[in-house]
Amino acid sequence: MKKILIICFFSFLLLSVAKAEDITLFDKNGEAIAYIAMDQEMTIYMWDGEPVAYLVKKGPSENPKVDLFSIFGYNGKLLGWIKDGILRDKDGNATGFIKGAVNLITNMESMKSMKSMRPMKSMKEMEPMQPMFTQNWSDISLKYFLEEGKD
Secondary structure, eight states, X not given: OHHHHHHHHHHHHXXXXXXXXXXXXXXXXXXXXXXXXXXXXXXXXXXTSOEEEEEEEOSSOSOTXXXXXXXXXXXXXXEEEEETTEEEOTTSOEEEEETXXXXXXXXXXXXXXXXXXXXXXXXXXXXXXXXXXXXXXOSSOHHHHHHTTOO
C-alpha cells in the first residue's frame, strides 16, 4: 500500500511539473483552446495535442505573459502577435488570452491530449507592420485563428 501511495505521489508531482511548463490559451468565452509549451521552440499546441504555431521573440523577455512575440504557423504564415498575454490578429483585435491578462473568468481546463510531433517549419512570410492593438475582440475565434497555421 505504501508503495502505491509513493508512486501516486510522484506521478502527481511529475504531472504538476509538466503542466507548469505549459501556458494555457483561452478564448473570449474563457474556454481552454490551446497552450504554449515552454520548450525551446515555444510551440503552440491545440488542446488535442496538434502543433499549429510557434512564437518568435520580438522583445527582451523570454516570457509570453509579458512583452511582444510574433505568432507564426508551421506553414510559414504570420498569424498575429501576443503582447502582455493577449493574442492579437493581423487587425490588432484580441483573439485569446493567457489567464490573468484580461478581466474574464476562465473555465476549468480538461485533460490535454498527448503532444503530436512538430512538423518542419516552412519559410516564414515577411512580417507586415504591426497594427495598433485595439480593445475589441476579433470576429475570428481563437481555434480558427490558430488552425490557420497548419500545413
